[in-house]
Amino acid sequence: MTSRPILSVKNLTTSFLVDGHWKPVVRNISFDVAAGETVAIVGESGSGKSVTSLSIMRLLAANASRMEGQILLDGRDLAALSEKEMRGVRGNDMAMIFQEPMTSLNPIFTIGRQISEVLTRHKGMNAAEARSETVRLLEKVRIPNAKSRFDDYPHQFSGGMRQRVMIAMALASKPKLLIADEPTTALDVTIQGQILDLIKVLQQEEGMSVLFITHDMGVVAEISNRTIVMLRGEAVETGATEAIFNRGQHPYTRALLSAVPKLGSMAGRRLPMRFPTVDIATGVSVEPSEERDTVAKKGPILEVKNLVTRFAIRSGLFSRQTGAVHAVENVSFDLRAGETLALVGESGCGKSTTGRSIMRLIEPMAGQVMLDGYDVRSLRGADLRRMRKSIQMIFQDPFSSLNPRMTVGAAVAEPFIKHKLGTRQQAREKAADLLERVGLSSAMMNRYPHEFSGGQRQRIAIARALSLDPKVIVADESVSALDVSIKAQVCNLLLDLQESLDLAFLFISHDMAVVERVSHRVAVMYLGEIVEIGPRASVFENPQHPYTKKLIAAVPVPDPARRGVRRGISNDELKSPVRPVGYTVPDRSYREVSAGHLVQMADSGL
Structure with a gap:
């Protein structure tokens, strides 16, 4: 005789009131969570997975939502409880962790x-x-x-x-059920590893059940016994996690799995590779071939030498300087036309500040930046604006970088007009061409940013960055906020554009699996310094610095056989880059492991 499940959801349909009509967003979903079991609900934005979890907790606004079906927690029908009774259940019998703790x-x-x-x-x-x-x-x-x-x-x-x-x-309150809604999505890879390990350990110690909501198939493989795949409000496939990964039947399941970058899949390959393209209707995956060599025998288009950027910390009545954030410390590298150099590391390591300092969006304290013949740090006024035609930036959140009151056609044309590169008609024609080039229709030019999906908005941001015909693009976490299949599409687009336009990319990211796929060389940053730099294959297949090894070890691997693995990652937080006034930076020396692969020898405090 099998024991009764802790949670039993039967024929759950959740609808929202839209323009006076009830619109179902979760349709007829049923599943159980047994005692001590972890069940993952996986799907992309808009699939209904978070609405399912909020429905179970009864946290949706009563006047704008409607639930049908049955939700049994340890045999008790939650739909039949009053709000007062439900408050006693929340936190006591079941609890929830959200994506953004702040x-x-x-x-x-x-x-x-x-x-x-x-x-x-x-x-x-x-x-x-x-x-x-x-x-x-x-x-x-x-x-x-x-x-x-x-x-x-x-x-x-x-x-x-x-x-x-x-x-x-x-x-x-020692709940019987813990619902975790994307609890690691906003975290750096090593912190994500710590939280996943922690949830596994606590589950074993407390014997509680876990319902884990995520879009990350690597996380699903590491944590769940069973998996529910959701698409457009419906559960399209349910089964043991191992069976889903190894013998997934639904085309969407196979499409999701194909789009997941697998760390180590580039072993033996020297050049970047596009992600497989998948037909979601059929699940048929087309494996790409290795990229052609776009870099050979080209000189640097960007040279950065001993770059230093610090932010003063002031306190007291007279705002005296008491210290400084050493955000970028003595950073040097070069970048060639047609090359992708990835800057990797956790939040606070200085990688985004490096990108902004190169563009003079932030003023560096010291060092030299040579870009396409410009001495960037010496430029002023009109010369600085001219320099920015050569280098453009793509940001993490395209919605905040696009003016919501401006049509996308006007947004893409604006840099061309501001730099007086032609008439308004020419700007409009160029915008139409660029939208087509990034996989959108020129017929969309009169729409506004809110009328597009996140992936489409990022394509618009890329089109806008291309409007000045730049030679270098700084892509600052440009795919980290995107769903897995959209992330693969945008990465493929960047590689296509690199090949056709000979673009150089400074690819800033904390996603090691994506970096392995798209980059020629990798620079690992820790506390404002580059601690390891070299060809991507050499850094990933033969990491030397302890911090590089730590980053690679923390990446979730989409293999259910690893579910019992504990990484043994340190629980320490990333150390602070704040230094007192008068602090002297230690001299750093590097050793060459192999051709072009350099590792910092000085102790970085790891």
Whole structure:
């Protein structure tokens, strides 16, 4: 006789009120979560996976949403409970962790108070008991010096540590079911690895069930026993995770798996490679061939030598400088036409500041930047504007970089007009051509940014960057916010454009699996310094610096056989780049491992 599941969802349909009509966004979904089991719901933006989790928690606005079907938690019908009864269930019998912990934590209360409130409310503990239990929970989720951090505020924690606080809060009442909605999406790869390991360990210790919502197939493989694949509000395939990965039947499942970059898949290949193209209707995947060599025997178009960028920290009545953030410290590299150099590292390592300093969007303190014959640091006024025709930037969030009041045709044409490169008619014709080149229709020119998907908006941003015929493009986390299949499409587009226009890319990213696929060379940054640089194949197949090894080891691998693996990653936070006034930067030396592969020899404090 099998035991009753902890969670049983039967024929759940959730609809939203749109223009006076009920529009179903989740349709007729059914699944169970057994005691101690992890079930993953996977799908891309708009698939209905988060709406499913919010429906189970009954967190959707009652006046704008409608739920049909049955949700049983340990045999109890949640749909039949009053809101007061439901408040007793939330946090007590089931708890939820959200994607962005800063929006879930109250910034004006200490984290100790916020966790203690759960214990006093649901467990009836007094203040002293709640404090003691809170410290125990913080220690359980591996927060260093838990007792001393009880009275710290959310802004005093890093993103990864805030997510640990959210997990501690969720575990406070020992729930039977933990719902984790994209809990690692906003985190750096090593922090993501820590959180995944933590959830696995805590699940074993507490014996709780986990419903894990994600779009990352690598994460699914590492954490779940069973997987539900969602597409446009429906569950299109359900089964054991191993069966889904190895014998997935639905075309969309196969399309999702084909689009996932697999670390190590480029072994033995010297040049970048496009992602497979997949027909979502049929699931047929076409494997690409290796790129042609676009770089051989070309001189550098960008040379960066000993670049330094620091931000002063001031405090006190007279705003005296008390320290500085050493964001970029003595960074040197070059970039050739047709080449992609990836700058990789975690948040705060200085990679985005490096890109902005090269373009003079941020003023560097020292160093030399030579771009297409320009001495970038010496330029002023009209010369600086002319230089920017040679180098353009694509940002992470295309929605915030496009003017919502401007049509996409006008947005793409604007740089051409501002730089007085031709008439308005010529600008419009160029914009139409560029939209076609990035895979959109010129008939879309009169639409506004909100009328496009995230992937389409990023294509528009790329078209805009190309309007000045640049020779170098700084792509700053330009695919990190995109769904897996859209990410593959945009990466393929960048490689196509590189081949046809001889573009050089400075590809800034923390996604090591994507970097391995698209780059010729890789530079690894840690605390503002390049600690390892070299040909992509050499860095990935023979990493030498401890930090490079740590980054590669943390990448989720889309292989269910690895579900029991623990990485043993350090739980320490990334060290601070803040230094006191008068701090002297140690001299750094590099050794050459192989041709062009250099590794910093000085101790970086890892």
